[in-house]
Amino acid sequence: MYSMVILFFIIATLSTSELFRLISKFDVAPQEMMGGVLSKLVFLLPVAYFMGLIPEKWLTLIVLAFFTLPIIELFRKKDQASLNMALGYFPSFFLALPLVLLMDITIKNESYNPYLLLGFFILIWVYDSGAYLTGMLFGKHKLFERISPKKTWEGLIGGGIISILTAFFVLGRFFPDLLAWQWAIVAIIVIIFGTFGDLVESMLKRNANVKDSGYFMPGHGGMLDRFDSTFMAAPFFWLFLQWI
Numbered sequence: 001m002y003s004m005v006i007l008f009f010i011i012a013t014l015s016t017s018e019l020f021r022l023i024s025k026f027d028v029a030p031q032e033m034m035g036g037v038l039s040k041l042v043f044l045l046p047v048a049y050f051m052g053l054i055p056e057k058w059l060t061l062i063v064l065a066f067f068t069l070p071i072i073e074l075f076r077k078k079d080q081a082s083l084n085m086a087l088g089y090f091p092s093f094f095l096a097l098p099l100v101l102l103m104d105i106t107i108k109n110e111s112y113n114p115y116l117l118l119g120f121f122i123l124i125w126v127y128d129s130g131a132y133l134t135g136m137l138f139g140k141h142k143l144f145e146r147i148s149p150k151k152t153w154e155g156l157i158g159g160g161i162i163s164i165l166t167a168f169f170v171l172g173r174f175f176p177d178l179l180a181w182q183w184a185i186v187a188i189i190v191i192i193f194g195t196f197g198d199l200v201e202s203m204l205k206r207n208a209n210v211k212d213s214g215y216f217m218p219g220h221g222g223m224l225d226r227f228d229s230t231f232m233a234a235p236f237f238w239l240f241l242q243w244i
Contacts, residue, residue: 001112005047008099012043014223015231016091018213022224023087025208029078030087031069038065038089042096050107098234105238119175119183120237123190124229127163134158143195148202151195160191182244189236190229197232201225 016039020032041062048054069088073081106117135155143151167187172180201224205213213224 001051001107004106004114005051005103008047008103009040009043011223011227012039012096012099015095015227018222018224019091019095019204022204022208022210022213025210028080028083028087029076030084031072031076034065034069034072035088035091038062038069039091039096041065042092043100046100047103047107050103095231098231101238102234105241113177115175116177116241119171119178120186120190120234121230122171123163123167123183123187124194124233126166127159127187127190127194128229129159130162131155131159134162144199147199147206151198156191156195160187163187163191185240186237189240190233193233193236194229197229200232201228
């Protein structure tokens with residue numbers, strides 16, 4: 001449990017740094033320090049509460065940090081104050097909150113069950129790998145050329161089929177927390193919203209005129225490049241689990 005929390009905290013921290021790096025390419029001045037503090041609190045405090053380490057009242061510190069940011073902006077004397085504040089909040093909602101929701105799925109009543117989380121990541125990995133291979137072999141029709149010229153409909157369909165088959169015949173058999181048809185719906189969530197997450201991150205990089213979000217993994221980009229699908233798909237995975 002603790003190793004997962006540490007891993008997710010590292011992902012959130014590095015992704016926040018990379019997101020501010022992309023934002024810095026524009027003519028804005030977000031509160032990077034306060035935005036980073038808020039992002040860490042949004043992740044750490046709920047997770048500590050899920051684990052039974054702190055009482056619920058400690059979550060109110062998030063509210064305190066949330067309203068501290070606009071007060072600080074008063075004294076910064078920077079242009080575009082509204083945009084600076086919005087971008088300061090952005091990592092907390094776009095990066096930290098999805099990871100909190102995944103931890104909420106994994107830690108229930110202070111007990112640790114990693115199988116729903118593992119199944120979710122298996123579907124993301126299978127879809128990404130299947131989309132890359134089928135797109136490389138058969139891709140002709142561009143999916144969203146203005147944002148990501150290399151992505152194709154053939155890749156999306158091929159990766160989607162492989163992901164849904166994995167959900168039915170692998171996860172449905174070996175991961176009994178959900179039925180096979182429920183895992184298939186999770187696969188569809190990954191296909192749709194994982195693709196949107198990839199495209200949103202590509203849009204941010206294209207606007208910033210950079211190839212990779214960071215250099216944490218040479219040849220593979222940064223944390224945002226590796227987990228863009230996760231950040232967008234995780235909230236919808238969590239929502240699905242609340243309704244079944």
